Amino acid sequence: MLREGKIGVFEAISVITFMSATKVLYSSSRALVEASGTSGWLTTIVSGVTALAGFYFIILLMSRFPGQELVSVFETVFGRFAGIIFSLLMSVFFLLNSAMFAREFIEAVKVYAYPLSPPSFLLVIFILAIITVLYFGFECVARTAALFAWPMLAGLAVIVILAVPLYEMSNLYPVLGHGPACIIKTGLLRSSVYGDALALAVVINSLQGSEHFKKSGVTAIILSTAIIATGFLIYNLSFPYYIASESTIPLYALTRSIEYGRFFQRFEAIFLFVWSISGILASAINLYFALSTYSKVFRIDDHRALILPQTVIIFSVSLIPLDISSIAYEHVNHIRQYGSAIYFGIPLLALLVAVIRGIRGEQAGA
Amino acid sequence: MRKKTALLSLLLLLLPAAGCYDRREPDEIAYVVAIGLDKGVTDRLRLSLQIVRMADESGARGMPGGGGQDTSPGDEPIIVTLDCPSLFTGMNMANSSISRKFNLMHAKLIIFSEELARSDDFEKQISGLMRYIEIRRIMHILVTRGKAEDFIRENKTLIGKNPPKTMQMLTDSSALTGMIPDANLFNFYNDFKSTFQRPIAILAGLNTFENLKNPGRGEIQESTSGGNYLAGELPRKGYLKRELLGTAVFNGTEMIGELNGTETRALAMIRGEFKRGFYTIKDPLKPDYLVSLEVFPARKPYVKVDLRGETPEIFVKIRLEGDLLAVQSAENYEKPDMKPVLEQAFESEIKSQVDSLVAKCQKEFKSDIFGLGRSVASKFLTIEDWERYRWHEKFPGATVNTEVDFIIRRTGLILKPSPLVTDGGVHK
Numbered sequence: 001m002l003r004e005g006k007i008g009v010f011e012a013i014s015v016i017t018f019m020s021a022t023k024v025l026y027s028s029s030r031a032l033v034e035a036s037g038t039s040g041w042l043t044t045i046v047s048g049v050t051a052l053a054g055f056y057f058i059i060l061l062m063s064r065f066p067g068q069e070l071v072s073v074f075e076t077v078f079g080r081f082a083g084i085i086f087s088l089l090m091s092v093f094f095l096l097n098s099a100m101f102a103r104e105f106i107e108a109v110k111v112y113a114y115p116l117s118p119p120s121f122l123l124v125i126f127i128l129a130i131i132t133v134l135y136f137g138f139e140c141v142a143r144t145a146a147l148f149a150w151p152m153l154a155g156l157a158v159i160v161i162l163a164v165p166l167y168e169m170s171n172l173y174p175v176l177g178h179g180p181a182c183i184i185k186t187g188l189l190r191s192s193v194y195g196d197a198l199a200l201a202v203v204i205n206s207l208q209g210s211e212h213f214k215k216s217g218v219t220a221i222i223l224s225t226a227i228i229a230t231g232f233l234i235y236n237l238s239f240p241y242y243i244a245s246e247s248t249i250p251l252y253a254l255t256r257s258i259e260y261g262r263f264f265q266r267f268e269a270i271f272l273f274v275w276s277i278s279g280i281l282a283s284a285i286n287l288y289f290a291l292s293t294y295s296k297v298f299r300i301d302d303h304r305a306l307i308l309p310q311t312v313i314i315f316s317v318s319l320i321p322l323d324i325s326s327i328a329y330e331h332v333n334h335i336r337q338y339g340s341a342i343y344f345g346i347p348l349l350a351l352l353v354a355v356i357r358g359i360r361g362e363q364a365g366a
Numbered sequence: 367m368r369k370k371t372a373l374l375s376l377l378l379l380l381l382p383a384a385g386c387y388d389r390r391e392p393d394e395i396a397y398v399v400a401i402g403l404d405k406g407v408t409d410r411l412r413l414s415l416q417i418v419r420m421a422d423e424s425g426a427r428g429m430p431g432g433g434g435q436d437t438s439p440g441d442e443p444i445i446v447t448l449d450c451p452s453l454f455t456g457m458n459m460a461n462s463s464i465s466r467k468f469n470l471m472h473a474k475l476i477i478f479s480e481e482l483a484r485s486d487d488f489e490k491q492i493s494g495l496m497r498y499i500e501i502r503r504i505m506h507i508l509v510t511r512g513k514a515e516d517f518i519r520e521n522k523t524l525i526g527k528n529p530p531k532t533m534q535m536l537t538d539s540s541a542l543t544g545m546i547p548d549a550n551l552f553n554f555y556n557d558f559k560s561t562f563q564r565p566i567a568i569l570a571g572l573n574t575f576e577n578l579k580n581p582g583r584g585e586i587q588e589s590t591s592g593g594n595y596l597a598g599e600l601p602r603k604g605y606l607k608r609e610l611l612g613t614a615v616f617n618g619t620e621m622i623g624e625l626n627g628t629e630t631r632a633l634a635m636i637r638g639e640f641k642r643g644f645y646t647i648k649d650p651l652k653p654d655y656l657v658s659l660e661v662f663p664a665r666k667p668y669v670k671v672d673l674r675g676e677t678p679e680i681f682v683k684i685r686l687e688g689d690l691l692a693v694q695s696a697e698n699y700e701k702p703d704m705k706p707v708l709e710q711a712f713e714s715e716i717k718s719q720v721d722s723l724v725a726k727c728q729k730e731f732k733s734d735i736f737g738l739g740r741s742v743a744s745k746f747l748t749i750e751d752w753e754r755y756r757w758h759e760k761f762p763g764a765t766v767n768t769e770v771d772f773i774i775r776r777t778g779l780i781l782k783p784s785p786l787v788t789d790g791g792v793h794k
Binding site for chain 1: 561
């Protein structure tokens with residue numbers, strides 16, 4: 001049995017928030033601005049509320065099976081074979097997320113910071129950092145996330161404050177963007193942005209009971225929604241809607257535009273710090289959940305044996321997209337739009353099957 | 367031992383993380399401080415790059431080129447001009463004579479010739495600029511009356527030895543005088559594609575010093591604003607020919623007109639960008655005398671929109687405050703019952719400037735450079751409804767009413783001037 005150690009609520013919230021909120025620092029936020037115009041911040045709140053509803057079903061599912069983590073729940077509900085399929089599907093999805101974070105990061109670094117460095121060189125450095133974090137296990141991953149949580153929040157807060165002179169209220173007009181129907185539809189479709197809270201169910205035994213699971217998940221979704229909505233709000237405040245959808249990395253473009261006289265310019269250095277730490281952590285955390293799910297499916301006791309093979313897979317998968325356009329317009333966009341099926345669809349299906357067939361966990365039935 | 371080796375390996379990883387492929391020594395780079403773009407003769411574009419001088423390895427002021435190939439004499443700015451298809455290819459072509467790699471990260475000014483700004487090619491140039499990482503949107507955008515190449519050749523540093531600082535301070539005068547707009551690439555590009563408003567740029571020019579008439583040939587202007595000139599027309603002489611004064615107005619993707627310094631101040635007041643400026647008006651009680659004021663914005667302008675009628679109705683209230691600088695007549699405008707006389711005179715002067723500018727932009731330019739469309743957009747709930755309204759077509763027919771509110775806050779070092787004395791020694 002995989003020994004993952006114990007973590008507290010703050011660590012759990014940090015882990016999920018890094019997985020979810022980091023997305024606002026990447027290209028997918030541009031796609032949301034394009035889809036929703038001036039109402040990106042409203043749309044992502046709809047996504048957050050939808051994710052909270054989805055997480056409620058995950059809570060219901062897990063409360064039927066106390067003491068069991070998600071992989072084991074799937075096996076109990078669907079049977080060993082189908083359970084493995086669903087669990088592996090989840091594992092692959094985490095892996096895909098990790099690979100796309102890595103590739104998006106590398107492409108963005110190529111565009112904004114290191115144009116002459118080969119992508120594979122940058123990727124190797126990125127992956128070495130991931131391996132280092134993962135080697136020491138889930139506790140190390142969670143504590144690293146908790147350690148960087150406050151500096152990251154502080155970094156974002158600095159950007160929010162420094163960008164104040166760029167804010168123009170009229171950039172938020174017309175306030176409903178492409179209309180209420182678009183806000184709701186796009187918000188529902190992109191609720192997967194906050195679906196990462198599902199990952200807590202994979203490591204639920206590392207939390208201090210089901211109350212901590214609920215508290216961590218709900219708080220992380222609310223916190224991530226607040227961070228992402230703030231990101232969109234300041235971006236929408238700074239750029240009119242017809243320009244906002246142009247930037248490859250919207251928040252990077254915002255920090256590049258900040259200036260305070262002759263001496264205080266080029267604040268993107270702060271963004272680079274927030275961006276790289278968040279990117280590495282988000283990718284590492286996703287990869288850990290891929291490893292954890294895989295290890296639990298195949299009853300592997302030590303996740304370290306899988307780190308190297310999985311990072312080789314990450315390296316290869318992240319180099320599959322030909323260019324930044326296919327990453328932004330296709331791969332990442334598809335992950336955001338259809339990710340809800342994995343994050344909320346499978347647990348909801350498991351809950352329905354469990355309720356209909358009257359399946360409960362051993363401890364719950366005792 | 368294993369832990370130490372692991373730690374050492376991790377520390378070694380920091381070295382490539384510093385970006386060895388992208389490493390560039392500062393003295394391997396030619397830093398461009400100003401970019402000039404004209405219509406080309408043998409190719410689409412005539413590109414002029416002004417490069418900053420750097421100290422060489424021995425500490426002496428040297429040239430960015432190696433082996434003396436790039437040298438130019440004295441303190442003249444280093445300028446490369448060539449015809450090329452685009453800015454980017456142009457930089458590569460310029461590298462045939464300059465050994466350093468050009469870098470635009472510290473460019474402060476981008477200067478378009480009026481000929482280029484008034485042509486269809488301008489749109490292509492602006493759209494093609496914004497994608498490149500080294501083009502920083504905080505650089506200022508200028509349109510020069512005449513050739514950009516000529517402007518760059520006269521873009522010298524008179525005080526101090528720091529061209530980037532000079533360039534930056536040049537455009538900072540927007541906040542000091544209000545006679546040029548604070549037009550950087552960020553704002554220009556936002557307005558360039560805007561459904562709310564039209565873009566503006568700083569108007570530049572070269573002064574030939576011929577406008578400073580010799581005694582006996584001049585004619586005193588009726589206006590006292592001091593800003594009724596366009597760049598290059600100021601009656602002055604001495605040292606630098608370069609001049610920034612006024613605004614280049616765009617309608618859609620082309621330049622369509624110019625505003626002088628006074629109009630630019632009125633524009634800044636409506637846009638809420640006016641910071642401060644010295645004003646001189648005729649003394650309301652003794653028109654042969656002048657009164658000078660330093661004026662600041664009291665609050666952001668208030669804009670109210672009514673779309674119920676056939677044409678949009680817009681009400682703009684400009685709120686200013688100021689200090690007395692000089693009263694030639696020695697009238698006691700400091701007294702509470704006299705202050706309103708001067709305040710109303712100033713309000714009326716500014717209102718007439720603002721109204722005349724609004725009329726010019728509606729009738730002549732047909733271009734909302736005030737950003738009034740931003741307030742109109744607040745009346746719409748969705749982008750589709752707003753874009754269907756077609757604000758740019760509605761603006762020329764809109765009814766724009768203005769009001770100016772001005773209060774004198776301070777009276778300088780004098781609170782009650784004593785009267786002037788006549789030839790006979792009697793107080794006037």
